Amino acid sequence: MPTEHPTSPVRATLASIDSFCRAVFMAAGADEATSDGATRAMMHGTRLGIDSHGVRLLPHYVKGLIEGRINPQPKVALSSAFGAVGVLDADNGHGGLATFVAMDHAIELADRHGIGAVAIRNSSHFGPAGAYALQAAGQGFIGFAFCNSDSFVRLHDGAMRFHGTNPIACAVPVENGNPWLFDMATSAVPYNRVQLYRSLGKSLPAGTASDSRGYDTTDPDEANMLAPLGGEFGFKGAGLAGISEILSAVLTGMKLSFDIAPMPGPDFSTPRGLGAFVLAMKPEAFLDKHQFDAAMTRYLETLRNSPARDDLNVMAPGDREWKVAEDREKNGVELDPATAQSFAALAARYALQPPFNP
Amino acid sequence: MPTEHPTSPVRATLASIDSFCRAVFMAAGADEATSDGATRAMMHGTRLGIDSHGVRLLPHYVKGLIEGRINPQPKVALSSAFGAVGVLDADNGHGGLATFVAMDHAIELADRHGIGAVAIRNSSHFGPAGAYALQAAGQGFIGFAFCNSDSFVRLHDGAMRFHGTNPIACAVPVENGNPWLFDMATSAVPYNRVQLYRSLGKSLPAGTASDSRGYDTTDPDEANMLAPLGGEFGFKGAGLAGISEILSAVLTGMKLSFDIAPMPGPDFSTPRGLGAFVLAMKPEAFLDKHQFDAAMTRYLETLRNSPARDDLNVMAPGDREWKVAEDREKNGVELDPATAQSFAALAARYALQPPFNP
Secondary structure (H helix, E strand, C coil): CCCCCCCCCCCEEEHHHHHHHHHHHHHHCCCHHHHHHHHHHHHHHHHHCCCHHHHHHHHHHHHHHHCCCCCCCCCCEEEEEEEEEEEECEEEEEEEHHHHHHHHHHHHHHHHHCEEEEEEEEECCCCCCCHHHHHHHHHEEEEEEEEECCCCCCCCCCCCCCCCCEEEEECCCCCCCCCEEEECCEECCCCHHHHHHHHHCCCCCCCECCCCCCCCCCCCCCCCCCCCCCCCHHHHHHHHHHHHHHHHHHHCCCCCCCCCCCCCCCCCCCCCCEEEEEEEEEEEHHHHHHHHHHHHHHHHHHHHHHHHHCCCCCCCCHHHHHHHHHHHHHEEECHHHHHHHHHHHHHHHHCCCCCCCC | CCCCCCCCCCECCHHHHHHHHHHHHHHHCCCHHHHHHHHHHHHHHHHHHCCHHHHHHHHHHHHHHHHHCCCCCCCCCEEEEEEEEEEEEEECCCCHHHHHHHHHHHHHHHHHHCEEEEEEEECCCCCCHHHHHHHHHHCCCCCEEEEEECCCEEECCCCCCCEECCCCCEEEECCCCEEEEEEECCCCHHHHHHHHHHHHHCCCCCCCEEECCCCCCCCCCCCEEECCHHHHHHHHHHHHHHHHHHHHCCCCCCCCCHHCCCCCCCCCCCCCCEEEEEEEEEEEHCHHHHHHHHHHHHHHHHCCCCECCCCCCCCCHHHHHHHHHHHHHHEEECCCCHHHHHHHHHHHHHCCEEEEEE
16 A cells, blocks of 8 residues: 555544554554554543544654564563552553553452552553543542653753653443543643644643743743642642552552653663552442432532633533534544654554554 | 730640540530541641641631531431442541541452542531551552542632542552652642732732633632643643542532532531542552562662753652651651641640640
């Protein structure tokens, strides 16, 4: 198949993108579990409109699998257990695979003990943290997911890339509705916002990035590091990043952010030694499920109907994402040019049908 | 003893303030457990310089104990248990008493199961959330504490007081050092900041408060509600407030913030039906303690020595508080005029020696 270089907007259905990703992973030598975990993680991003952590990552992951950063045939297994806690060794496999397995185990522990937590070792980039929190909520459990990542974000008053974007994700089941789903980087904005604004030549929002001396800048070309959430109160965002750092790197015995090799390379052959952390809680261990459900429903109804400024609507965490998901499930998704191009290249390389061919 | 009305700065030692508070509580009819729990909670605030949640609350708590909002002789007990989880009924007693008991239990659960969580029901204002996280860290456990409170904080794009200041606190033990201690309201600033700036006639920082239509204002006299942490990214602060709300009110079966009677009254006779939530984790359940300690030490050393902007110093969560504690342990604390006056009045009422008499 000749290499296509699409220049006009390219659309594809979620299902065809999903199949394509799986086929590419298998063709690249990943085992089925890796193909499944990595694809599910990316598809959470693409389905819900968190495109920075969606299928644009496919070529990145393939490169890692081929060159050695990610183990394509990992033996993911519990390395230790204590009561309601476990430690999972990802064997340098894909972070999506490892974290879905870890959350499955946390759910199992929570079912038995009311609460369960799993520390993940020897893992790699896990994509959108919300995918794992959502996995818990989808089974009726409250879920949390944390990770750290290569340094990008300064500390409050700092002038060094110290923490990663270190997300915190939490999802809560809602009866007869989409879960409450919260997934935030502890920096003010994620790094791809800077990249995007750079490519668009747009000014960054104030208080989101700093130059190499730690001075805030709105010029995306001057931006060297991200600012922690909070602006003047950035000690709050830095503290929240610290929670993710401590749970994901200290409690797991894995690399602190400032020790992690850069995600974009150039080294794609060395495992990055990432940790992560997931936690699940069973509502029924605390109170009657009907009471829990009724309270969540009332909380969300009151929230969504509460007075807003101007003509705006107040949204609950996840509401924006569910809307995007509904649209993309129905209408497919428009792939950005870079992703469409990399899909075409991967399709050519592995003699596969890209998902956007009519 | 005649009522004193001190107008010049009044200083007292921490020990004398502590004794005074306990004596006042006992004289007001509280049992010893209440006197102990409430005093310890306030003293955490006063010792560490979190004065908004320190001993300035003594008259407030006494009023609640006398008029019926707070049960002065509560039977605080576990109402249910499941695995590594418990539910504690505070019997409308003081939130400090209840939450210290709850964290004791969470620590016990974590010692046995690796992790433990306790939902607190029928409680009241618990003061500084960090006190309970610190209790865990002081015993070698990672601790978290959450609560919700009467509505003050709008949602992102909202025009209604929806959440309380809904804090998140986390503390992590550090070998041969003060714990890492993080305690933040999920609003940009706590409410007392508005009150303070109002009394000083100062402009508020941008993005911290809104008028009754939800428009941000820097005029403390116009401020009707607080803004969630994050400014333009206030959906993050609102989501974090949601975590505290869900754990503290939904999971406990207690009142959502918009249902909670106002803290300043006028009703001081009705129990407020607050919930709260504490969690503890045992590091040794996850990895070798020496490895954990070494990583925390390295993390903090790197952080504190990292490059800063201008002549500033980068601080870890808690560093500011430990400095204040050191100073106040040595030099005592200056009581603000209102607190000094209320102490004098309480001393007179109960025929006690106020802590600042030479």
